[in-house]
Amino acid sequence: MASNEYSALRRVPIFACLDDDSLSQVAAVATEFEAPAGQVLAELGHPGLGVFVIEEGTVRVEPPGEEPVELGPGEFFGELAVLAETPRTARVSASSPVSGIAIRRADIEQLINREVTIAAAMLREVAQRLVDLRHG
Ligand code: CMP
Numbered sequence: 001m002a003s004n005e006y007s008a009l010r011r012v013p014i015f016a017c018l019d020d021d022s023l024s025q026v027a028a029v030a031t032e033f034e035a036p037a038g039q040v041l042a043e044l045g046h047p048g049l050g051v052f053v054i055e056e057g058t059v060r061v062e063p064p065g066e067e068p069v070e071l072g073p074g075e076f077f078g079e080l081a082v083l084a085e086t087p088r089t090a091r092v093s094a095s096s097p098v099s100g101i102a103i104r105r106a107d108i109e110q111l112i113n114r115e116v117t118i119a120a121a122m123l124r125e126v127a128q129r130l131v132d133l134r135h136g
Helices: 003-010 020-029 079-083 105-114 116-135
Strands: 030-035 040-042 050-056 059-062 069-071 091-094 098-104
Touching: 003 020, 020 030, 020 098, 020 105, 050 079, 050 105, 079 105, 079 116, 098 105, 105 116
Parallel strands: none
Antiparallel strands: 030 098, 040 091, 050 098, 059 069, 059 091
């Protein structure tokens, strides 16, 4: 990822507090992705190969037995299969043209271990999603 992309990474809350050095570590392992509306980005029950961070557009998350959830710019998905070492817990598909970055499983695990601000921001967001599930 080119260094002029760092400004896009800085707008993502889980990366916002990183210094230039740490941000360059993220950029080094990030792959840009683009998907048209309707494309499935994560399939329920499939192995989780990594985490996605949305920069533009929206996705629809369909956890079985729960209301669908819409995620947009600055938000991430795909962390549960990585962190809980489980298959994908929901189907996630683009609900508009969407673009962002993908980070492979081994790389996001390493970033989480090295960068406490990434780990803390992800933990806060996952906790918030649990609260939203319980209290709508
Ligand atoms: P993962 O299980 O790897 O793949 C599907 C993703 O959908 C999951 O990680 C989360 O990122 C996301 N997800 C699953 N359930 C919810 C939910 N209730 N609210 C928001 N996001 C969810």
